[in-house]
Amino acid sequence: MxxxxxxxxxxxxxxxxxxxxxxxxxxxxxxxxxxxxxxxxxxxxxxxxxxxxxxxxxxxxxxxxxxxxxxxxxxxxxxxxxxxxxxxxxxxxxxxxxxxxxxxxxxxxxxxxxxxxxxxxxxxxxxxxxxxxxxxxxxxxxxxxxxxxxxxxxxxxxxxxxxxxxxxxxxxxxxxxxxxxxxxxxxxxxxxxxxxxxxxxxxxxxxxxxxxxxxxxxxxxxxxxxxxxxxxxxxxxxxxxxxxxxxxxxxxxxxxxxxxxxxxxxxxxxxxxxxxxxxxxxxxxxxxxxxxxxxxxxxxxxxxxxxxxxxxxxxxxxxxxxxxxxxxGAPSWNRLKSYNFPDRYVRHANYAARIDPYPFDPYTDAQWRLVPGLADPSGVSFQSVNNPTRHLRHKNHQVVLEPDDGTAAFDQDATFHRTAGLADSSWTSFRSHNYPDRYLRHSGYALRVDPVSTATDRADATFSVGH
Known part of the structure; x- marks a missing residue:
């Protein structure tokens, strides 16, 4: 029990x-x-x-x-x-x-x-x-x-x-x-x-x-x-x-x-x-x-x-x-686990992207479909499971969950390229498509796209893609 x-x-x-x-x-x-x-x-x-x-x-x-x-x-x-x-x-x-x-x-x-x-x-x-x-x-x-x-x-x-x-x-x-x-x-x-x-x-x-x-x-x-x-x-x-x-x-x-x-x-x-x-x-x-x-x-x-x-x-x-x-069948969705805060997962809350401690409800806030990149199919975009008309995109370097407005700017903001984890090569990092010197990372638990230079930055920008 x-x-x-x-x-x-x-x-x-x-x-x-x-x-x-x-x-x-x-x-x-x-x-x-x-x-x-x-x-x-x-x-x-x-x-x-x-x-x-x-x-x-x-x-x-x-x-x-x-x-x-x-x-x-x-x-x-x-x-x-x-x-x-x-x-x-x-x-x-x-x-x-x-x-x-x-x-x-x-x-x-x-x-x-x-x-x-x-x-x-x-x-x-x-x-x-x-x-x-x-x-x-x-x-x-x-x-x-x-x-x-x-x-x-x-x-x-x-x-x-x-x-x-x-x-x-x-x-x-x-x-x-x-x-x-x-x-x-x-x-x-x-x-x-x-x-x-x-x-x-x-x-x-x-x-x-x-x-x-x-x-x-x-x-x-x-x-x-x-x-x-x-x-x-x-x-x-x-x-x-x-x-x-x-x-x-x-x-x-x-x-x-x-x-x-x-x-x-x-x-x-x-x-x-x-x-x-x-x-x-x-x-x-x-x-x-x-x-x-x-x-x-x-x-x-x-x-x-x-x-x-x-x-x-x-x-x-x-x-x-x-x-x-x-x-x-395997899940049609993934969860992203933080490298340096492994009790936290990427989720959306009030349409802002952040990492929060597991568990929480709605638990589907942390489930993502990694679809071919909207601006480049060799990349990935993050489609929300419980808000499927919305994708993660960066805006003023902050990452938010927004509806696809059909513009080229949205597609580029919502596209990332998977790389070996910056803090651990067995994990994963995500490089911005239209700001290739910036990576998806958390700062103060909020997700951003930022340049990465320090060991802390690299850990903030490293995730596990699992279930």
């Missing part, structure tokens, strides 16, 4: 679980996450999530998908619209989880909750089957318990000792605080009686399991009282065997831990989701999962799908990556 009220915000209501970002990833045979070991062909990744935005304009409680080749920067599928939506229970989902089962097909689990009524008690979770994540079949709800509590943020893992899958989720125990529960199943149709999987004696939520890393299993979770992400570990998968060991990390109020094996080095990433209705993902890195210590990752190196909340990541093959894009 995501962004639930704190205990002090829920006077008279027993503590409720905030969120489990069941995000499990394996990219090496020594790091499995509830399915068979990752294979050499697993060279891409899929993320599942639901969406929320500050004013609700981008909120949708269906299953959304995005794909990536590095597990850090994502291409939303289906124009960031849901690919499937529950038809039973509350009619919505939160906290989806994707896992490849032992037979090579996928199972999708999710919390049965539409919206943010944290007082709802629900014994069920959503379940789908899928052979390829391009279609979803055998939809059902699975009853986890008969207790007067919730079944939030389900995640599954393969337990080789039992020859069954474990399903962990969050619920309130007899002591009145949240714990991580577990049921075992062979088929995701019937489950064993629930057991307490992890209870350190205080409120914990958002369990995320990484299995068998050099013989050790790691369970990351949120310590609700401290608003931090903490790890526990065990050499078995037995309920009650995990013991806390790591240093807690946080970025403000942080929940939804995500442990991800880096596909580019021997290290690991720990993701977290901020404690707001429209959370922001942050990441930390370690070279040694056993150390339990983490260093904040540079925000330039990762970008979440717009409006995404409580995701799940799983490795897929290159063929599956290609087939998912073929099935759902």
């Amino acid at each position: 995501s962004a639930r009220p704190s205990r002090t915000d829920r006077q008279g209501v027993r503590p409720l679980l905030v969120l489990t970002m069941a995000l499990v990833l394996a990219v090496a045979a020594t790091a499995t996450t509830g399915s068979r070991p990752a294979r050499a062909a697993d060279s891409a990744f899929v993320m599942g999530y639901f969406t929320e935005s500050p004013n609700g304009l981008g909120t949708d409680y269906g299953l959304h998908l995005a794909v990536s080749t590095d597990a850090r920067n994502w291409t939303p599928l289906n124009q960031n619209n849901p690919v499937v939506t529950p038809t039973q229970g509350t009619g919505g989902l939160r906290d989806p989880f994707i896992m490849r089962k032992q037979d090579g097909t996928f199972v999708v689990l999710a919390t049965d909750l539409k919206g943010t009524d944290w007082t709802q008690q629900n014994e069920y979770i959503h379940v789908w089957q899928s052979t390829d994540l391009r279609s979803f079949t055998d939809y059902r709800r699975l009853r986890m318990h008969s207790m007067a509590t919730h079944s939030w943020a389900p995640e599954a893992f393969w337990d080789p000792g039992r020859g069954q899958y474990g399903i962990i989720y969050s619920a309130v125990n007899a002591g009145g605080h949240n714990v991580i529960m577990v049921n075992h199943t062979a088929d995701f149709r019937t489950v064993s009686s629930p057991q307490v999987f992890f209870d350190p004696g205080h409120d914990v939520i958002d369990g995320n399991l990484t299995r068998d890393v050099n013989g050790v299993n790691y369970l990351y979770y949120k310590n609700s009282s401290q608003q931090t992400l903490v790890g526990a570990r065990s050499t078995s998968l037995n309920p009650g065997s995990f013991q806390p060991f790591s240093t807690g990390v946080a970025h403000g109020g942080t929940e939804a831990p995500i442990v991800v094996k880096s596909p580019t080095d021997s290290g690991w990433f720990l993701w977290g989701d901020t404690y707001t209705p429209n959370g922001v993902f942050y990441a930390w890195h370690t070279n040694d999962l056993a150390s339990g210590t983490w260093t904040a990752a540079d925000q330039r190196t990762y970008t979440q799908p717009v409006n995404s909340k409580h995701g799940t990541i799983h490795p897929i093959t290159t063929a599956e990556y290609t087939n998912l894009i073929a099935r759902y």
